[in-house]
Every structure is written in structure tokens, then in C-alpha cells.
Amino acid sequence: MSSDLHQQFVRDMLTESFEGLDRYDQSILRIEQGQSDREMLNDIFRVIHSLKGTAGCLGFQRIQRVAHVGENLLDLLRSGALPPSPAIAEGLLRLSDALRLHLDSIDATGAESDADQADVIELLQALKDGKAPLKRPARVEAETAVVASASTSTADVAPPTVRDSAGSWGLSEDTAAPQPATPAPEETAVVPGSWGLFDEPVVAAPATPAVATEPIPASTTAPSSGVEGSAPAVAAALSAAGSTVRVDVDLLDRLMNLVGELVLTRNQLVQLAQSKKARSESVTEVSQRLNLITSELQEGMMKTRMQPIGTVWGKFPRIVRDIAHSLGKQVRLETFGSETELDRTIIEAIRDPLTHIVRNSIDHGIESPEKRVVAGKPPEGTLMMRAYHEGGQVNIEIVDDGGGIAVDKVRQRALERGLIKPDEAARMSERELTALIFAPGFSTAETVTDVSGRGVGMDVVRTNIEKIGGSVDVQSTRGQGTSLKIKIPLTLAIIPALVVRTAGQRFAIPQANLLELVRLDGAAARDALEHVYDAPVFRLRGHLLPLVFLRRELTLGQVPPAGTAALNIVVLQADSRQFGLVVDGVCDTEEIVVKPLSKQLKSIPVYAGATIMGDGKVALILDVYGLAQRAQVVSENRASAGTAATDDAASRRDVRQLLLFSAAGRDRLALPLDAAARLEEFLPDAIERSGTREAVQYRGRILPLVRLSRLLPGAQASPRPAADALQVIVYQQADRTVGLVVDEIRDIVEDEVDLQVGSSGPGILGSAVIQGRITDLLDVPAILRAADRAA
Amino acid sequence: MAEAAASVRQYCTFEVDSLFLGIDVLHVQEVMKSRDLAPVPLAHDAVQGLLNLRGQIVTAIDLRRRLDLPPRPENRPPMLVVARTEGAVVAFLVDAIGDVIDVAEDTFEPPPDTIRTTVRDLIVGVHKLPKRLLHVLDAEHAADLAR
Known part of the structure; x- marks a missing residue:
């Protein structure tokens, strides 16, 4: 029993520590850039302190030892006795790598890694004593340390590598001592180091081998099935990160309330079904109630599964820093929309593809500082990640301002690899050639680096994203950068x-x-x-x-x-x-x-x-x-x-999708299709007033209506009878949503737009020939300003 | 008791054309009247359609087609035997449901070699009952249309 409890504590420690270390890394990166405040220092001190405490209780001595040294150093920083410096930041990042190494190992095999990390301890000790940060040599040492840490952290990002290394840790453990073959002694080997909290399993373990082997399945199975060693590690790797979800207590309470209501409604329904003279109104009433509760329950339940994409993005600052350092590049990461929520299964599924794309962008996309300066760009490259909701889908963009994709090189490489035939190559458009980077077995990296270029990559990225119903699209401008756009559904269910x-x-x-x-x-x-x-x-x-x-x-x-x-x-x-x-x-x-x-x-x-x-x-x-x-x-x-x-x-042309409609007596008006969120019909009865403006209730919110016939100059009264349903274009821009009332929606066209400005008066952006006829393009922001003035 | 349990087996029985068939009662989840099935174009011939079983979507397999028997007369509404197989829950369309019966282990005999090869995998054997033969259906194989 208490072995289960022990296991539970270990699991909690892993979940908590991984979360804490992610936060820790981000804070350290900010310290490295010279932005540190007390609150942040306190926070990272607490992360390490509680990790040390928990690890000690559970008998993980190596973690305790490393964390202890780190804690001492952080304490000095916190109290202001030691000023933060880049060298200290690097040392602290190595601390988090060292801790992660152990935690990953515990996650995979149930035991700490074999590495004793004397070098990390020594480095931290030296930093604490104020020796290391002073002179150049220390800086160089730190520099090499970064490369080393970069490679481990890249490993801990890319799952295939993680699995390999997790497997190899298992193997090295195997060669060091034949412990895994007999799991029980290993358990005892761990426990005596603890503070006596978990004495019981030591006695219990040999007596009930089934329980004793359970906590460390990976170490028992991995060595025995040599080649297959990675599989259990994979399962274990998923376990700590993917098995628990944090749910807002308010949300949970609300769900519980709804379930309570559901039970009440069920009782009512059962009663109705039994009573002989149930009136149809009361049945309708109950069914409406049931309908309401169910949809709220559905919505609430979905919310528990939603997680902000920031949970994945949190890791990227560190990844970007490490990869950039190891390649000698300077990269600044900008993220937008990290609060965008996605179903957790999807979050899990995009983690690896995103990491891969980011690695590719830094390795192949962003040039070295020297090259960038020659090209007239700032030495520091920018990698932008942006997520936003659009039309029931989530879009994720990863944009770099690097060299772009060399189409000629892509063509040449694709020919070399036999991915396309020469006559095909001649026929293919630039866009199609660019898309070849997603072909299996493709890699243009001139040198195969540690980071990328092994030719398995973008095709796997695409396959993984398509597996969850998404799509990837790449656009690249030579010399200016590459933009990858991923579209994924909000949820799969x-x-x-x-x-x-x-x-x-x-x-x-x-x-x-x-x-x-x-x-x-x-x-x-x-x-x-x-x-x-x-x-x-x-x-x-x-x-x-x-x-x-x-x-x-x-x-x-x-x-x-x-x-x-x-x-x-x-x-x-x-x-x-x-x-x-x-x-x-x-x-x-x-x-x-x-x-x-x-x-x-x-x-x-x-x-x-x-x-x-x-x-x-x-x-x-x-x-x-x-x-x-x-x-x-x-x-x-x-x-x-x-x-x-x-x-x-x-x-090649400026082709745009336009929504054609008629309004205010004008037969051909247009606005960009992407500005129109939806097309709706409202009955005149639905119109209410909010202040002096007309509005309707729309999806639980108030949608202000703007009648184009009242705002466009020279407008004529709508030819439609007043009792007809209103045709409304729901226009959405930034956080503003309004309904534009038009006479008739005509068509959606995709056409070249050659806008001639200034011919048609206020509210009109200009005119263009679309489908062979002159069409006025609506200037919606101007219309909205006019509407605001009128109101 | 233990001896008795070992030598007696319980079967849920049903009729398909002239065959008297049985599935181990432990594999049967429920029996019910047939209801609206949603046909599945392009599927295996034996797939009669999809059934909404309290929110779970279950594939219905016509045992007449599966066992190479003539099609069911129009005026004979089929019954459904819902069985749990290793892969998932399946519903078998049968002509009529019989009783759950106990049979002695020692009345079992494997099918003769002369049985039609297409159904050899499906019929595990027969129990010799006093008046007729109870065909033991291998639900697992019957549900596996890939073979």
C-alpha cells in the first residue's frame, strides 16, 4: 500500500518539478538578459528549494545534493549578496539540466541517473564563492558548458532522442551493476537513503515482488528486451506530463452543480414517464431543461480539456537560446497569443512538430550574425510564434526573418534524391517547390548538424499535423524569411x-x-x-x-x-x-x-x-x-x-477573395472575405436598441448593427420590404464585432484587385474591376467611424 | 461444484435459417429486436449497418450472409445478439432468439472435415443435444471480416 503512496508522491514530485523547472528556465533567461527582480528570484529559489526538500524526503540523494548547492547560490542572489551575471545564469541553467536529467531518469526508470554531476556542483560552488564569474577563462568554460547543455536539452526536447538516451541510461546502469535484473534490491537501494518516511516498502518489497516491480517497470523490462528498450521509456515519458490536468476549482464546482441539476432533471423525467397523465407541456419543459444542462455540461467539460498553448510555448525560450548558442547565432523569440486554448490531446500532438519547426527555422532559416550584417539585417534574428483562433480553427504561425528557402537548392536536392523527375522540376512553380520540403527523405542542410538535417523531419511534421486533422503551409521569400502556418482544429471530439x-x-x-x-x-x-x-x-x-x-x-x-x-x-x-x-x-x-x-x-x-x-x-x-x-x-x-x-x-498576382453584395442602392459593393466572420439573417423583430444604436443578440453577446443605407452617401432606401429578414455581414476586426446590414449577398469571388482610389466618396476605399464589372470596395473602418459619430 | 462447473457450459442460443447456433453466454451483452440500421456503402457484404446502442455505435453483421446462407425472407424481422468480442462490441443479426441452455462438455464434437471451408473457422464444433445439434459459433471469427 505505502509503495503505491510512495509512487504517488514521486509522480507528484515529477509533475510539479517539471512545471517548476520550465518556469525556472524562463526566469533565468530573463536574468541572463539583465532583467531580474526580487519576486522572480524568490520564485526560482522556491522551485529549487521545494524540489530539494521533496527529493530528500523521497530518497533521491543526487537531486538533493545538486539542488542544495544551487539553492545556496540562489539564496545569495536573492539576498542581494551576489549580483546576477551571465555566467551565473549559465551555471543556473546547467543546474536545471542536471535536475532534469535525474527527473527524466526517475520518470523513465524509477531511479535517478548515474551521472554524479560533480562538475555542475563544482561550478555552482565556485560561482557561489564568487570565483568563477571574474575572469575570462571561466567565461570560456561556461561557453563550452553551454554547448554541452544545449545538446542535452535538445535531446530532452526531441522525443526520439530522449527515448534513445533514456534507453541508453538504462543500459549504462545495466553495465554498471546488474541491478535491473533484480528489481527488489534496487528499490531497497533507493529507500534507505530517505529520511525514514518510507521505511515500510523496504520490508514489504521482497515479500511482495509484484508490488515492488511495479514502480519501476521500465528498468525491469528495458534491459531484458535489449532492442525494444525504448518502448517502455516512451510510455513512462508520457506519464508524468500527460497524465494529470489542472482544472480551475470554480470550473469544477460549476460542473458539479450542473451534474446535480442533471440528476434533478432526470428524476423529473422519470416521474413524468411514470405518471399516467403527463401533459405534453411539462415534457417539453423538462426536455428543454435537459437540453440546456447538457449543452452547458458539454461546454464545461470541453473547457477542462482546454489548455493554453502557452504550456507548450513555455519551453521554447530555452530551446531557442540553446540551439542558437550551439550554432553561434543570435535569435530573439517573440510569442503572441500564448493564451489561445486548445484541446489537450492536440497540445500533446503539436509539441514535437513545433519543436522541429523551430529547430529548422534557427538552423536553416536564420543566418549567422556576420551573414545577416552583410545582408543589411540586424545581427539578431527574430523568430515569431503566433497563435490565434479563426473560424473554429487554431492557426499557429512560425515566422523567421532569415534567408528564406532557396528554391533552386530545393529543386536540385529533390532531383538528386529522386523525389521529382527533371521534366516535373521544370514545370513546378516556386510554391510547389517550396512545398517539397515536406517530402519524405528531404533535407537541404549543407552540413548535417546535431540540430537538424537528417532528412527526417518536415515530412514527419506534416504527417503528425495531418493526423490530427490539421494542415501546414509554407511561404518563403528569398532573403527575407520563411513563414510556416499550421491550421489545426480546436478539438477532435x-x-x-x-x-x-x-x-x-x-x-x-x-x-x-x-x-x-x-x-x-x-x-x-x-x-x-x-x-x-x-x-x-x-x-x-x-x-x-x-x-x-x-x-x-x-x-x-x-x-x-x-x-x-x-x-x-x-x-x-x-x-x-x-x-x-x-x-x-x-x-x-x-x-x-x-x-x-x-x-x-x-x-x-x-x-x-x-x-x-x-x-x-x-x-x-x-x-x-x-x-x-x-x-x-x-x-x-x-x-x-x-x-x-x-x-x-x-x-504572382494580387489575388484576393472578396464578398460581393448590394446595399444602399448600390448594386456592386465588395469587402475582403477575411473581414467577414459570418453571414447571418435576422428577423426585424430581433432588433433591439442599445442606447441610440440598433443591436441584436447574437451568440450570447450584443451585436451592434450598422445600416449601410444610412451611412453611405447618396444612399437610396432599401428596395426590400421592411418585414423581410435582414441580411447581415458579421464583420470582425481586432476585438470589435459589428453587423453590417446589406440588401443582398451576391457572391464570393477570387479575383485580381487593381484598386483605383478616390473615385467614389467617403466610406468607399476605391473601385476595381471585378468579374468584368466596376465594383466599389467598402472602407469598413471609415464606415464604423461614421456610425460612431452618428450615434 | 467445481467439477460441475467445469463440465457444463452455458450458451445463448439462436436460429439462423435452419441452423441452431449458440455463443458462450459470457460473451453476450444483450439481445434485442432489430431497429433502424444505417447502411454502410462499400462495406463487406455481411455488414448490415450501424446501430446506435445507447450512444455507442455498433456494427451489425448479418449471420446469414456471414455463414453463406440464403437471404432472410422480407417478412421475417431479424433479432440482434449483441456480443463482446476482443476488438469491440458487435451485433449479430439472427432469425430468432432461443433459450440460454446448459450443455455438458462431453457432448462436444469438432466439425467434420467435410464442412464447407468458408465456414470452417466460424463453427468451432457442435454439442449433440437429444434432438438436434447446437452449433457453437466463434464470435471472434464471425466479427472479423478481414479473414
Whole structure:
């Protein structure tokens, strides 16, 4: 029993210490840059102090010894007896590395690492005595120390390396003494060092070997299965970081309250079901209540799983510093939006890909200070990480101001490695060539460094991100830098989806893949359907869109002849390729709960899972990529050849997506599509007043309405009758959200914008020819200012 | 007692076409009337559809198709035997549910070599009951459509 307790304490210590050390590292980095305050020093002193205390209680003597020396040094800093210096900061970083080494080892094998770290202790002692920081030689020593610490910390960041090293620690332990073969003595070897708190397991361990072996599974299994040694270590490595979640107590209380209400409502429902003369109103009432509670419970539960992305980013300042030092580069890391929240499973999944991208950016992207100065840039490179929510997804950008990706080198390397054929290489656009960095087995690093360049990397990054339903996109300007944009879903469990109908069955399509819907009736449907030889296509704004009939792909029966029924085209995006999925009908968009398919159905690539609809029936979730593959919309060769022309053209011109609408008597107005968060309809009854302004309730918040017809000069009264629903563009910029009331939403176009300014008066940014017609671009900020003045 | 337990086995029995079949009762989660199943296009022939079992999505497998038997007459609504297999829970479509019966271990006999090869893996053997033969179904194999 108390062995379990011991285990529990060790686990708590690991969780706490890893968290504390992350904070510690960040503080030290700030001290290194000369920004230190008392509060910070106190905080890091506490981290080391409590680690020392806990380790001592649990019998981890090596940790205790190292931490003790560090604590003494920190105490002097804290009291002001010793001024902070870069050399001290470096020594303190080595302390955290030393502690991490032991903690990782405990996490993996249950015992401290074998390294005695006399050098760290000596260094810290010297620093404390004020000897080391004085002269040059010490500085040099510290410099080399950094390189060493950099390599260990890189190891502790990249899981494959960690696993290796964890395995090798296990092995070196094995050669040093044959302990792991007999786990019980090892347990006893650890415990006598403790302060007698856990005497019991010493006696208990040999008597109950099953319990005794349990706490140290890695050390017993790893050596016995030599090659496989890394696997248990992986499981163990996940354990400390991934097994616990911190939840706000308020949130927990709220959840508990909701559960209480849920129970009450259930009781009511049971009573209703039993009573003979239940009125339908009371049933409705209870079901509404149930509905409310469930959705609040769902929301609250999701919140417990959400974590700020800062939990991952917290480690990056240190990683960046170490990599930069080891490569002799100067890099400043800037992070934005670290409070952006993500489901914890996703946080775990992006940790490694992000680390890899950051390493690549510093190694290949940012140039050495000398080169940068020659190129007319500041010697210090900037690496920016930014996260933000957008349209139900989280975007993460990693931008460096380095040398950019050398397209020629990429082409050459891809040819050398046989990733592309020479004729292909000639045809490929710059953008496509850039994307080759994601191809398996690709690496352009001229020298394979410790940090990166082994040719396994970006393809793994992409695979991992795609596995969780995300996408990566890279853009690079030669000489100016590279920008990687990752899009990932907020959560994996519940996704917004479009429900479609075909042959009497319903299917859900994840909205992440959805671009737009096109519906054509009768004669229009017959005319719109054309064929390239035998492949059906549809002209979507001048481009041929290949059509895939869901009926045909799923063998659900004959496709009705063209023109007999309306043509419903769901425009989807798979990879970089678009296609139109023809379905019988479009039902609605819904938030669906994704459930995995059983093993009997897993092998069918067309389905991503299944879900239960509101009426309790099951609907299949379509895997857009699998569907595209089945329909051969994306085959290896066609995919690249087909998009080359359009992509290339798009990247060269200033192509923008615009939302076309009419308002205030003007037939063709436009605004950038990315400024429009959503398109909504509100009934006139819904309009309320807030002060002198009109507003509606929208998603639990107040959405102020701006009537363009009242603000644009020369406006005419809306031709629509007043009782009609209002067409509203929900405009979102920074933290401001307003609804622009327009007459009619016309279209979404992607076109080259050649703006001619100053022709149309206030509220209008200028005019451009779009789709062959003159269109005015709305200057929304100016409109909003005018609205503010009017109100 | 221990001896009796070892020599007696309990089967949940059901009928499929003219076959009298049984699954070890410990593997059976529940039996129920069939309900609306969502068909799965492109799936194995034997997959009849998906079923919402109190929020869990369960694959329904038609034992008639699985055992190479003629299709069920339209007027005969099937029953579902929900069984726990190693992989997951599966629902088997059968014609009718029988009793849970105790059979003696020693009445068991493996299937003859002349049994059709396609079902050899599915029928573990038979228990010789006084009037008829109880076919013992290997639920694990029956649910594994890859073989």
C-alpha cells in the first residue's frame, strides 16, 4: 500500500518539478538578459528549494545534493549578496539540466541517473564563492558548458532522442551493476537513503515482488528486451506530463452543480414517464431543461480539456537560446497569443512538430550574425510564434526573418534524391517547390548538424499535423524569411459538419474541408453539367471543377440523368485540390460528436467515422481526402500537375477573395472575405436598441448593427420590404464585432484587385474591376467611424 | 461444484435459417429486436449497418450472409445478439432468439472435415443435444471480416 503512496508522491514530485523547472528556465533567461527582480528570484529559489526538500524526503540523494548547492547560490542572489551575471545564469541553467536529467531518469526508470554531476556542483560552488564569474577563462568554460547543455536539452526536447538516451541510461546502469535484473534490491537501494518516511516498502518489497516491480517497470523490462528498450521509456515519458490536468476549482464546482441539476432533471423525467397523465407541456419543459444542462455540461467539460498553448510555448525560450548558442547565432523569440486554448490531446500532438519547426527555422532559416550584417539585417534574428483562433480553427504561425528557402537548392536536392523527375522540376512553380520540403527523405542542410538535417523531419511534421486533422503551409521569400502556418482544429471530439442527403441516407462532411455550396435547378443544372471526355465538370467562376457523384462513388444507385433534378454541388478541398461533390440534398450544419468506426469498417478510406444524429440514428462521416482518392480526384501525379497552373498564377498576382453584395442602392459593393466572420439573417423583430444604436443578440453577446443605407452617401432606401429578414455581414476586426446590414449577398469571388482610389466618396476605399464589372470596395473602418459619430 | 462447473457450459442460443447456433453466454451483452440500421456503402457484404446502442455505435453483421446462407425472407424481422468480442462490441443479426441452455462438455464434437471451408473457422464444433445439434459459433471469427 505505502509503495503505491510512495509512487504517488514521486509522480507528484515529477509533475510539479517539471512545471517548476520550465518556469525556472524562463526566469533565468530573463536574468541572463539583465532583467531580474526580487519576486522572480524568490520564485526560482522556491522551485529549487521545494524540489530539494521533496527529493530528500523521497530518497533521491543526487537531486538533493545538486539542488542544495544551487539553492545556496540562489539564496545569495536573492539576498542581494551576489549580483546576477551571465555566467551565473549559465551555471543556473546547467543546474536545471542536471535536475532534469535525474527527473527524466526517475520518470523513465524509477531511479535517478548515474551521472554524479560533480562538475555542475563544482561550478555552482565556485560561482557561489564568487570565483568563477571574474575572469575570462571561466567565461570560456561556461561557453563550452553551454554547448554541452544545449545538446542535452535538445535531446530532452526531441522525443526520439530522449527515448534513445533514456534507453541508453538504462543500459549504462545495466553495465554498471546488474541491478535491473533484480528489481527488489534496487528499490531497497533507493529507500534507505530517505529520511525514514518510507521505511515500510523496504520490508514489504521482497515479500511482495509484484508490488515492488511495479514502480519501476521500465528498468525491469528495458534491459531484458535489449532492442525494444525504448518502448517502455516512451510510455513512462508520457506519464508524468500527460497524465494529470489542472482544472480551475470554480470550473469544477460549476460542473458539479450542473451534474446535480442533471440528476434533478432526470428524476423529473422519470416521474413524468411514470405518471399516467403527463401533459405534453411539462415534457417539453423538462426536455428543454435537459437540453440546456447538457449543452452547458458539454461546454464545461470541453473547457477542462482546454489548455493554453502557452504550456507548450513555455519551453521554447530555452530551446531557442540553446540551439542558437550551439550554432553561434543570435535569435530573439517573440510569442503572441500564448493564451489561445486548445484541446489537450492536440497540445500533446503539436509539441514535437513545433519543436522541429523551430529547430529548422534557427538552423536553416536564420543566418549567422556576420551573414545577416552583410545582408543589411540586424545581427539578431527574430523568430515569431503566433497563435490565434479563426473560424473554429487554431492557426499557429512560425515566422523567421532569415534567408528564406532557396528554391533552386530545393529543386536540385529533390532531383538528386529522386523525389521529382527533371521534366516535373521544370514545370513546378516556386510554391510547389517550396512545398517539397515536406517530402519524405528531404533535407537541404549543407552540413548535417546535431540540430537538424537528417532528412527526417518536415515530412514527419506534416504527417503528425495531418493526423490530427490539421494542415501546414509554407511561404518563403528569398532573403527575407520563411513563414510556416499550421491550421489545426480546436478539438477532435466535436466538429462542425455539413449534413447532406443521398439516396435516402445522411452523411456528415467536416466543415474544415468545405469551401462552398452551389445549387442549380432544372434547366440550369442540365446546362451546367459538362464533360471532359467522360469526366463530369462544372464551370465555377471560370475554372473547371471536377464533379464527383456521391451516389456513384458509394454505389448507391444510378445517377439521375442531367436536368431531371436539381444539382447540389458541395465544393470541397482535399489537399490542394478542389472538387465538387454532387449530393441529392443539403440538410444543415451541425456540431457532431465523432465516434470511431469498428475494425470491420476501418479499412474503408471513404469514412472518417460515424456520428449519432439528433433523432438517434447513425450517420457516416465522409473522409474528404479518402473520397477524393477513390474518385481519383487526387492521384499522385494529377494533383501536382493540375494545380500548378492556377497556383502559380495566383501567387504572382494580387489575388484576393472578396464578398460581393448590394446595399444602399448600390448594386456592386465588395469587402475582403477575411473581414467577414459570418453571414447571418435576422428577423426585424430581433432588433433591439442599445442606447441610440440598433443591436441584436447574437451568440450570447450584443451585436451592434450598422445600416449601410444610412451611412453611405447618396444612399437610396432599401428596395426590400421592411418585414423581410435582414441580411447581415458579421464583420470582425481586432476585438470589435459589428453587423453590417446589406440588401443582398451576391457572391464570393477570387479575383485580381487593381484598386483605383478616390473615385467614389467617403466610406468607399476605391473601385476595381471585378468579374468584368466596376465594383466599389467598402472602407469598413471609415464606415464604423461614421456610425460612431452618428450615434 | 467445481467439477460441475467445469463440465457444463452455458450458451445463448439462436436460429439462423435452419441452423441452431449458440455463443458462450459470457460473451453476450444483450439481445434485442432489430431497429433502424444505417447502411454502410462499400462495406463487406455481411455488414448490415450501424446501430446506435445507447450512444455507442455498433456494427451489425448479418449471420446469414456471414455463414453463406440464403437471404432472410422480407417478412421475417431479424433479432440482434449483441456480443463482446476482443476488438469491440458487435451485433449479430439472427432469425430468432432461443433459450440460454446448459450443455455438458462431453457432448462436444469438432466439425467434420467435410464442412464447407468458408465456414470452417466460424463453427468451432457442435454439442449433440437429444434432438438436434447446437452449433457453437466463434464470435471472434464471425466479427472479423478481414479473414
